[in-house]
Amino acid sequence: MFDPKKHLSGLAFADALPDIAQPMLPERAKVLDLGTGTGVLAAALTRVARMVVATDISERAVKDATKNLKGLDVEVRAGDLFDPVWGEWFDLIVMNPPYEVDASDDLTLSSPDMVERFGRQVSTYANRALIGWPAEEGDRLAELSGLSVERLEVVPTKGESLGIFSWSAT
Ligand SMILES: C[S@@+](CC[C@H](N)C(=O)[O-])C[C@H]1O[C@@H](n2cnc3c(N)ncnc32)[C@H](O)[C@@H]1O
Numbered sequence: 001m002f003d004p005k006k007h008l009s010g011l012a013f014a015d016a017l018p019d020i021a022q023p024m025l026p027e028r029a030k031v032l033d034l035g036t037g038t039g040v041l042a043a044a045l046t047r048v049a050r051m052v053v054a055t056d057i058s059e060r061a062v063k064d065a066t067k068n069l070k071g072l073d074v075e076v077r078a079g080d081l082f083d084p085v086w087g088e089w090f091d092l093i094v095m096n097p098p099y100e101v102d103a104s105d106d107l108t109l110s111s112p113d114m115v116e117r118f119g120r121q122v123s124t125y126a127n128r129a130l131i132g133w134p135a136e137e138g139d140r141l142a143e144l145s146g147l148s149v150e151r152l153e154v155v156p157t158k159g160e161s162l163g164i165f166s167w168s169a170t
Helices: 009-024 039-047 059-068 113-124 135-145
Strands: 030-034 051-056 074-078 092-095 130-132 150-155 162-168
Touching: 009 030, 009 039, 009 092, 009 135, 009 162, 030 039, 030 074, 039 051, 051 059, 051 135, 059 074, 059 113, 130 135, 135 150, 135 162
Parallel strands: 030 051, 030 092, 051 074, 092 130
Antiparallel strands: 130 162, 150 162
């Protein structure tokens, strides 16, 4: 299970997220946290959005997020990538994907193709996305996802600095 206290990128992203997201969002915004893990980003998003949907492929993550987000206005759903939100539209999608891209069985830490599939489908669900990724690896993120991404912020963590990358359809 991806623990944001051990892997500090999630906590760093969550701290920075409300201030970064707010100027991008309309009033009463609907946002998606894709790959929610413990729900740390979804919780941060409740400060700036009216409706937050949080999804994860891992049953354990869905269970933990549901528990952690109790009392907050977040819908937690299970499933692969965009399957749980098929046909919906969001003002913003936020994702902190596994950075290791290989075929390990542990999809919480490693993903064979999540970023690539995200890049192919994101414009069906939103015009804007924020992606957490190692700050110095923007080129790799762009190559994997096929998206033009812009690094908005660098957030120091105890390990590798987290970059918050933005994609926009316009
Ligand atoms: C690096 S963790 C981030 C967790 C949390 N958002 C955070 O920032 O602490 C990546 C999450 O993506 C989920 N994930 C991996 N592949 C996925 C897929 N194909 N569809 C949905 N979620 C996926 C994992 O289960 C994991 O919880």
